[in-house]
Amino acid sequence: MHRxxxxxxxxLTVLSLILVLAAVWGWNALFPDPADDGPANPAFVAPTCTPSTVEGRRVRTRDITVSVYNAGNxxxxxxxxxxxxxSRGFRPGALGNAPEGTDVARAQVWAASEEDPAAQLLARHLGRRTPIVVRDxxxxxxxxxxxxxxxxxxxAPRAIKVEPDEETCA
Known part of the structure; x- marks a missing residue:
């Protein structure tokens, strides 16, 4: 009987330990640590864009790296x-929360120029009324x-035509 x-x-001890580990994992999945959501100080992040001349006559989603930040709650x-x-072919960049005070209702693309074909293609995928904001x-x-x-x-298309010597953010 003692055995x-x-x-x-x-x-019972092993099952309790599994339950505690699952609860901790679940809690961390539901409520991630905000300190892990992006750069601690966005001012000290490496340059965000490397201007490059478009090869050929198209810029494609696979040529564009995108970082996405949550400006809502x-x-x-x-x-x-x-x-x-x-899923549309864009390359993933960083992910996190927007800097304090960022007010965006729907979506915005931040780019060095409104004329940047990569920014225009990205904005088309986010919706036709998505503004391109000239900002770092x-x-x-x-x-x-x-x-x-x-x-x-x-x-939206996965590629757009551009002038052969046009510069874009890659």
């Missing part, structure tokens, strides 16, 4: 946007700020 009691106690919004953009990005490639009202990607 059966010892086996039951051991089993919907948890996981930036991750959903980055996953959706990756805070992650690698182009920066997307996404707010609470963003729902899904728009229908």
């Amino acid at each position: 059966r009691t010892a086996v039951s106690a051991t089993t 919907r948890s996981g919004q930036a991750g959903r946007v980055l996953t959706a953009l990756e 990005g805070i992650g690698p490639g182009l920066t997307v700020m996404v707010g609470n009202n963003w729902n899904q990607l728009a229908r």
Whole structure:
């Protein structure tokens, strides 16, 4: 009878340990540490864009790196946007929360120029009314700020024609 009691106690202990580990993992998945969501100080991030001349006559989604930041209060919004953009061929950059005071209702593309073909292609995927804001990005490639009202990607081409000597953010 004592052997059966010892086996039951051991089993109960192991199962309790598994339950505690699962609870800790679940808690961290639901409420990630904000310190892990991006650069501690965006002012000290390496340059976000390497200007390059477009080869050929097209810029494609696979040529564009995108960093996405959540400017709203919907948890996981930036991750959903980055996953959706990756499914369209964009290369993933950084992911995190927008700097304090960033006010974006739907989405914005931050780029060095409104004329940047990569920024224009990215904005078309986020929706036809997505503005391109001339501002330094805070992650690698182009920066997307996404707010609470963003729902899904728009229908858009995976490549656009450009002038052969046009510069873009790569």
